[in-house]
Amino acid sequence: MLILLAFQLAGETVSRGLSLAVPGPVLGLAGLFTAFLIVPRLAGYMQETVQGLLAHLSLLFVPAGVGVVAHLDVIAAHGIGLIVALVGSTVLAILAGVGAFVLVARLTGGLEDG
Structure with a gap:
């Protein structure tokens, strides 16, 4: 877990330090992926921790659900436009x-x- 948090912190530091538009966790994940390529046994070392996190992945959707509930007024006012944008961009x-x-x-x- 410490390795994951260290890469996230490094990503946040780079993102904020260089005022990048890319979120820190995305940079941290890219760094972790690069580390996996350079040191392949690191992935095996982290496998148990990562599987534990993935087993509880549904918990990560709680903040998204709270965000939706917190902005019900926006969804009510612009719901049709949001649906059209989502469906259109998916297509x-x-x-x-x-x-x-x-x-x-x-x-x-x-x-x-032919």
Whole structure:
């Protein structure tokens, strides 16, 4: 657990110190991933801790639920727009994924024109 918290602290320090738009935990996770690539046995060393955290992953959704309840007035006022934005962005992301797949498949000869 100390390793995870150390990487999160390092990410926060870099993010705030350099005034980056990237959140500190994201930088910390990227650093942890890099550490796993450099020292592969580190991943094995942390496996038990990480599995314990993943077993209780649902607890991480509690703050999101509290945030939704705290902003019910915004959801009530702009609910339709939020739903349209969520559905629209999801559809566009899926279409972009399909387009990228088709392009790569055609460039590599994996998909016949037709």
